[in-house]
Amino acid sequence: xxxxxxxxxxxxxxxxxxxxxxxxxxxxxxxxxxxxxxxxxxxxxxxxxxxxxxxxxxxxxxxxxxxxxxxxxxxxxxxxxxxxxxxxxxxxxxxxxxxxxxxxxxxxxxxxxxxxxxxxxxxxxxxxxxxxxxxxxxxxxxxxxxxxxxxxxxxxxxxxxxxxxxxxxxxxxxxxxxxxxxxxxxxxxxxxxxxxxxxxxxxxxxxxxxxx
Numbered sequence: 001x002x003x004x005x006x007x008x009x010x011x012x013x014x015x016x017x018x019x020x021x022x023x024x025x026x027x028x029x030x031x032x033x034x035x036x037x038x039x040x041x042x043x044x045x046x047x048x049x050x051x052x053x054x055x056x057x058x059x060x061x062x063x064x065x066x067x068x069x070x071x072x073x074x075x076x077x078x079x080x081x082x083x084x085x086x087x088x089x090x091x092x093x094x095x096x097x098x099x100x101x102x103x104x105x106x107x108x109x110x111x112x113x114x115x116x117x118x119x120x121x122x123x124x125x126x127x128x129x130x131x132x133x134x135x136x137x138x139x140x141x142x143x144x145x146x147x148x149x150x151x152x153x154x155x156x157x158x159x160x161x162x163x164x165x166x167x168x169x170x171x172x173x174x175x176x177x178x179x180x181x182x183x184x185x186x187x188x189x190x191x192x193x194x195x196x197x198x199x200x201x202x203x204x205x206x207x208x209x210x211x212x
Contacts, residue, residue: 003102003152007212008062009053012069014204016046022200029193033175038081038193045077045085061100066093066110081194084118084131091117104146107155108139115139129175131194134166138202153209160199160206167195 019026019042026039049072056064066089074086095113096106115135124130141162145155170192174185 002212003062003107003209004100004212005056005060005062005065007208008065009056010208010212011205012046012049012053012065014208015201016043016050018200018204019043019046019197022197026193026197029191029196032190034193035079037079038197041077041079041081042085042197045073045082048072048076061096061098062102062110063093063096063099066090066096080122081197084122084194087117087121088114102152104150104152104155107152107159108142108146111135111139111142111159124176127173127176129170129173129192129195131192131198133170133173133192134163134195134198134202137162137166137169138198153206153212156202156206156209160203163195163199163202167191167199170195 019039023039023043026042027036028039030036030038046069049069052068052072053065056068070086070089070093073082073089076082077085091113092110095109096102099106102110115132115138118132118135119125122130122132124132126132126136138159142155142159145158150158168191171190172188173192174188175192
């Protein structure tokens with residue numbers, strides 16, 4: 001198992017495939033509490049980066065792949081998702097700049113930087129019914145798995161498990177950020193689409209690590 005640039009490319013490609021498969025589902029979730037285009041926006045952004053992955057220079061690192069994804073998402077994805085995910089991947093790339101192969105500590109640093117970037121950009125916190133409700137449990141689980149001696153792939157798997165649970169946990173919440181906040185208690189019972197896309201993306205990263 002090697003979490004190198006090939007893994008990062010595989011993660012992005014897998015994310016693109018999964019987001020395409022779940023495009024309608026994400027749109028439906030977003031239609032219930034938002035604009036209804038989250039799946040479409042995420043699909044468009046990840047499809048746009050695919051041709052660029054093969055153009056990475058020799059000696060590229062995971063950070064280079066994430067930086068390429070970040071710039072693509074910022075320029076092609078509409079709504080709040082583009083700036084938020086773009087910032088997440090940009091901060092993640094910075095956290096592992098120049099690192100050719102990520103160990104468990106680097107995985108934790110990457111996930112933490114991504115989460116912190118979203119918090120900085122979106123001003124959200126846990127319990128606001130946003131993607132942070134998936135990201136923060138993922139970071140906490142990754143830290144715990146790494147501290148327990150798990151290898152990088154298992155650190156990612158722990159993060160993915162926690163993100164999936166975190167996405168489900170948004171269903172009973174009243175939204176305090178974004179368009180959904182205007183709905184008040186009418187948002188209760190609906191899963192946050194950003195939290196769901198986060199869970200899909202982190203599971204893709206874990207699966208790519210398990211097969212790398």
